Amino acid sequence: MKTQVKALVVGGGAVGTSIAYHLAKAGWDDVMLLERDELTSGSTWHAAGLLPLFNMSYATTHIHKYSVDFYKTLEAETGLNAGFAVVGNLRIAQTQERMDEYMLYAATAETCDVPYVWMTPDEIKEKWPLVRTDDLKGALYHHTDGYINPADVTQAMAKGARQRGVMIERKWQADAFHWTGEAWEVTCTKMVEKGGNLVPSEEQIVITAEHVVTASGNHAQTTAAKLGIKIPAIPVEHQFIVMDQDPALVQFRADGQAEHPVIRDADAQSYVREERGGWILGVYEKGAPAVFEFGVPDSFRADLFPLDLERIEEQYMAMIHRIPSCEDSGLKDDFNGPICYTPDGNPLVGPAPGLTNMWLAEGFSFGITAAGGTGYYLAQMMVEGEAEIDMASLDPKRYGDWMTTEYAARKNEECYNHVYILHHPDEERPACRPLRTSPAYDRQKVRGAQFGQVNGWERPNYFAPEGFSDLESRSFRRGGWWQYAVEEAKAIREGVGLIDATAFAKHRISGPGATGFLDWFTCNKLPKVGRINLTYALTAHGTTRTEYTIIRVAEDDYYLVSAGAWHAYDQDYLYKAVMAQEAEFGRINEEDVTTKWGVFAIAGPKSRDVLAEVIKDADPKTALSNKRFPWLSMREIELGMCPVRAVRVAYTGELGWELHHPIEMQNYLFDLLEKAGEKHGMKLVGARAQNWLRQEKSYRAFGNELGRDATPLEADLPRFVDQSKAFHGKTAMLDKGIRSTCVTLLIDGPEDADPWGREVLYDQNGARVGRLTSGGYSVAFGKSIGLGYVKPDAAAVGTKLQVKMLDRLWPAEIVEDSPYDPQNARIRIDG
Structure with missing residues (x-):
C-alpha cells in the first residue's frame, strides 16, 4: 500500500469513486481512494437510484446533466452495466401554481440544454392508462433520465478508476489530518470485523498527500471534527417502500408496453417507479428526523432504521389514489435510511x-444523480484551478462560523420536507428564525417588515400593513408583496427611502503591506484617502471572485465592503491571499469587522434634506454639498450623538449615502433618522425594491451577473479595470477574450408576472443566445427588466430578443447600460 500520493480521496460511495475516477481522467496518475468499510456501504447502498436530471440551481443542473450523460458511457468503457433505465421523469401537477413552477423549471432547463416536453392529462392517460389523471393540470416530462442501480454505477466508476491507475483501499479509516505546510499527513487505521461490527485494529499507517478530498457522506460530522471546521451536512431519515406485484402492471408490460417513467407527484410529496412488476413509493414527508448529529456510531454500517408507516400514511394513500391498481399490492420490502442534507439542499x-x-464533497441529498458531475467539476477545480461553470453556489463556505449543529439539523429537516413543497422564487423558509438580527430588527418588524434570511441575517424584503401574510403572498407571478415593493421603489425615485444594509460583509485591511497587497489583489485603481472605488478580486483564471467597495480611510488603512450573502466565502479568499502574499508585500493586518458596524442606506432626491436635519456641523447647510461631500467620497460625520462613517454612494442610482455606524448605536440612529424623515415622507424600503432599482442602473450583483464563469470585461465593466497595472488574474482575463457579454433588457412581458433572472433568451429566429441572471420590474419604465449574458454578436443596443416566461416567448430589447439616468445626473445632484 502506497504511503505517498498526489491526491487522497476519503470515502468510497458514488461521489468518492467518481472524484477518484475524474482526477485520474484529468491527468493525475497518483490517486488513492480510502473506504472505511466496503464500497457503497454508506447511503449509496440504500439509495433509490433516481436521476432527477433537472434542479433549479444552475450549477447543480449542470452537474446532474453531466452525470446522466456520463453514466450512459460507462458500460462501453468498463464492460460493467451500470443498470441505467432511461425511462424518463414525469413531473405531474395537480394545480395551476404547480404548472407555473414547472414553467419556470422549463425556462431554466433550456439554459442548460436539458430537454423536456409538456404533456396534457389526456396524453398521460393514453400513454400510461394505470395513472389517474382526472385531477391533473398537466406534466413536465424529462424523457432522457430515469433511474440507475447505485451499487452498479459505483462499481463501474471504481473499475474505470482502477483502469486509470487509481488505488482503491478498503477497510482503512482516516483518523487524523495534519498539514505540514507542504502536504497533508493522514493517519489511517486498518478496520477489522469483530462480532458483526467494524472496529479499528492496532495497524496504522500515515499517508502523505498533496491534496485530500473528503466524500464521507453520513460521516461528515466526524470528518468536520477531525478537520476542526464546520460542515452543515447532517443526515435525515428517508423512507421508501417496495410493493408486491400489481397484476394490472404485470399485464400492461406483458402487452408490450414500455416501462413507466419515474412519476413525481410533487403535490403528494412522493415519487413512484416500477420495480419488477410492482411499485416503489418514496416520500418526502413532514416530521422526518435528523440523525447522527454528532457522528455515526461505530456499530452502524449498512444498516437501516425501523419503518414509520404512520409518518407516510398520507403519501401512501395518495399513491393509491394516483395508481388505483396498486391498492391490493402488499408490502414487499421497506427502507428507512440516512441521507445527508444541507440547509439549502x-x-x-x-x-x-x-x-x-x-x-470537500459532502452533503449530497441526491448523491447518485450528482456523483458523476461532482467528480468532473471538482477535478477541474483541483487540476486546472477552476471549473468551467461557476461553482460558488455549492461552495462549502456559503455558511459561516455562526452555523451550529442545532441550526444545521433543524434546517436540514426543513429542507427534506420542502423537497416537493412549491418552490416559489420568493420563498423564505421559517425554520431557525430569527437567528442573526440587527438591533433595529424589532423596530422594523413592528413597522411591517417582512424579512428574508441572508447568511443567517434577517433582512427586510419589503414592508406591508398589519395582517398581511408573506406566506400567502408568494407566487410564481406577481405575489401580494409586489404592490408594496412598487411603492418603496417609487419612494426612492421620487422622495427618500431608508434601507437596512447591516448584513454587508466588512473587513479592514491595514499595515505596511496593505496598499501593495490590495493593488495586486484587485483590478481597479486604489482610491485616494477619503475616497472609494468599486473593484474586483479575480481568480487565477481571470474571472470574478469577489466584488468589493474599497474605502481608503488612511494611507495604509482600508475598509472593504462586500455582499453579505458571501461573507465567509469572501473572508476565506481574502485571508488565504493575505497569508500567501505577506512575505511579498510586508505585514498585512486583516480584521473581520462585520458585526462591529451596522449600515443604513438612505437614498432619493430628498435624502440630503433628511440628513441635514440631524448632522452636527459648523455649517449644516453645506456639509452635504457636492463641494464638501462629493460623490464617491467618505467622511466621518456626526448624526446627533452617533459617529457615522458616511459613504456617498447608492446602490439604487439616486442621491444617497451609506451610513456605517457602531452597531450598538443602531436603534438610536434609526429613531433619529425616522423622526427627521417624517416631514420629508421617508419610507422604509426592503431588498426587493432595491433589487429592481439597481437593475434600472445596470448595477451587476455578485452571485448573479458577477461570478467565476465570467470576467469583469465580459460583465462589461471595463471602467473598473485598470489595465495599466499588474494584478492577480490579469493575463488570464485578457487571454479569455469576450465569450459572452452582460446586457440590460427591457421586457414586454405578461401583465401579471416578471422574470426572476433564471430564464432563457432567444433571438428573433428562435436561436438561443443567452440567459437572464437577474429580473424584476422597473417603476421608471413601467415594464419588466432584466440583466443577463448573451453571445457577443447579439449584444448591441437595440437588438430585439425574446424571453421565455410562463412557457411563452415575450419581446425584449437590449438597452443602453444604466437606462435610468445614464449620465448619473441624479446621483450627483447638488444641494
Whole structure:
C-alpha cells in the first residue's frame, strides 16, 4: 500500500469513486481512494437510484446533466452495466401554481440544454392508462433520465478508476489530518470485523498527500471534527417502500408496453417507479428526523432504521389514489435510511474553509444523480484551478462560523420536507428564525417588515400593513408583496427611502503591506484617502471572485465592503491571499469587522434634506454639498450623538449615502433618522425594491451577473479595470477574450408576472443566445427588466430578443447600460 500520493480521496460511495475516477481522467496518475468499510456501504447502498436530471440551481443542473450523460458511457468503457433505465421523469401537477413552477423549471432547463416536453392529462392517460389523471393540470416530462442501480454505477466508476491507475483501499479509516505546510499527513487505521461490527485494529499507517478530498457522506460530522471546521451536512431519515406485484402492471408490460417513467407527484410529496412488476413509493414527508448529529456510531454500517408507516400514511394513500391498481399490492420490502442534507439542499463542493489543498464533497441529498458531475467539476477545480461553470453556489463556505449543529439539523429537516413543497422564487423558509438580527430588527418588524434570511441575517424584503401574510403572498407571478415593493421603489425615485444594509460583509485591511497587497489583489485603481472605488478580486483564471467597495480611510488603512450573502466565502479568499502574499508585500493586518458596524442606506432626491436635519456641523447647510461631500467620497460625520462613517454612494442610482455606524448605536440612529424623515415622507424600503432599482442602473450583483464563469470585461465593466497595472488574474482575463457579454433588457412581458433572472433568451429566429441572471420590474419604465449574458454578436443596443416566461416567448430589447439616468445626473445632484 502506497504511503505517498498526489491526491487522497476519503470515502468510497458514488461521489468518492467518481472524484477518484475524474482526477485520474484529468491527468493525475497518483490517486488513492480510502473506504472505511466496503464500497457503497454508506447511503449509496440504500439509495433509490433516481436521476432527477433537472434542479433549479444552475450549477447543480449542470452537474446532474453531466452525470446522466456520463453514466450512459460507462458500460462501453468498463464492460460493467451500470443498470441505467432511461425511462424518463414525469413531473405531474395537480394545480395551476404547480404548472407555473414547472414553467419556470422549463425556462431554466433550456439554459442548460436539458430537454423536456409538456404533456396534457389526456396524453398521460393514453400513454400510461394505470395513472389517474382526472385531477391533473398537466406534466413536465424529462424523457432522457430515469433511474440507475447505485451499487452498479459505483462499481463501474471504481473499475474505470482502477483502469486509470487509481488505488482503491478498503477497510482503512482516516483518523487524523495534519498539514505540514507542504502536504497533508493522514493517519489511517486498518478496520477489522469483530462480532458483526467494524472496529479499528492496532495497524496504522500515515499517508502523505498533496491534496485530500473528503466524500464521507453520513460521516461528515466526524470528518468536520477531525478537520476542526464546520460542515452543515447532517443526515435525515428517508423512507421508501417496495410493493408486491400489481397484476394490472404485470399485464400492461406483458402487452408490450414500455416501462413507466419515474412519476413525481410533487403535490403528494412522493415519487413512484416500477420495480419488477410492482411499485416503489418514496416520500418526502413532514416530521422526518435528523440523525447522527454528532457522528455515526461505530456499530452502524449498512444498516437501516425501523419503518414509520404512520409518518407516510398520507403519501401512501395518495399513491393509491394516483395508481388505483396498486391498492391490493402488499408490502414487499421497506427502507428507512440516512441521507445527508444541507440547509439549502445543495451539496458542499469545493475548498474547505481555512485549509490548504483540502477539498470537500459532502452533503449530497441526491448523491447518485450528482456523483458523476461532482467528480468532473471538482477535478477541474483541483487540476486546472477552476471549473468551467461557476461553482460558488455549492461552495462549502456559503455558511459561516455562526452555523451550529442545532441550526444545521433543524434546517436540514426543513429542507427534506420542502423537497416537493412549491418552490416559489420568493420563498423564505421559517425554520431557525430569527437567528442573526440587527438591533433595529424589532423596530422594523413592528413597522411591517417582512424579512428574508441572508447568511443567517434577517433582512427586510419589503414592508406591508398589519395582517398581511408573506406566506400567502408568494407566487410564481406577481405575489401580494409586489404592490408594496412598487411603492418603496417609487419612494426612492421620487422622495427618500431608508434601507437596512447591516448584513454587508466588512473587513479592514491595514499595515505596511496593505496598499501593495490590495493593488495586486484587485483590478481597479486604489482610491485616494477619503475616497472609494468599486473593484474586483479575480481568480487565477481571470474571472470574478469577489466584488468589493474599497474605502481608503488612511494611507495604509482600508475598509472593504462586500455582499453579505458571501461573507465567509469572501473572508476565506481574502485571508488565504493575505497569508500567501505577506512575505511579498510586508505585514498585512486583516480584521473581520462585520458585526462591529451596522449600515443604513438612505437614498432619493430628498435624502440630503433628511440628513441635514440631524448632522452636527459648523455649517449644516453645506456639509452635504457636492463641494464638501462629493460623490464617491467618505467622511466621518456626526448624526446627533452617533459617529457615522458616511459613504456617498447608492446602490439604487439616486442621491444617497451609506451610513456605517457602531452597531450598538443602531436603534438610536434609526429613531433619529425616522423622526427627521417624517416631514420629508421617508419610507422604509426592503431588498426587493432595491433589487429592481439597481437593475434600472445596470448595477451587476455578485452571485448573479458577477461570478467565476465570467470576467469583469465580459460583465462589461471595463471602467473598473485598470489595465495599466499588474494584478492577480490579469493575463488570464485578457487571454479569455469576450465569450459572452452582460446586457440590460427591457421586457414586454405578461401583465401579471416578471422574470426572476433564471430564464432563457432567444433571438428573433428562435436561436438561443443567452440567459437572464437577474429580473424584476422597473417603476421608471413601467415594464419588466432584466440583466443577463448573451453571445457577443447579439449584444448591441437595440437588438430585439425574446424571453421565455410562463412557457411563452415575450419581446425584449437590449438597452443602453444604466437606462435610468445614464449620465448619473441624479446621483450627483447638488444641494
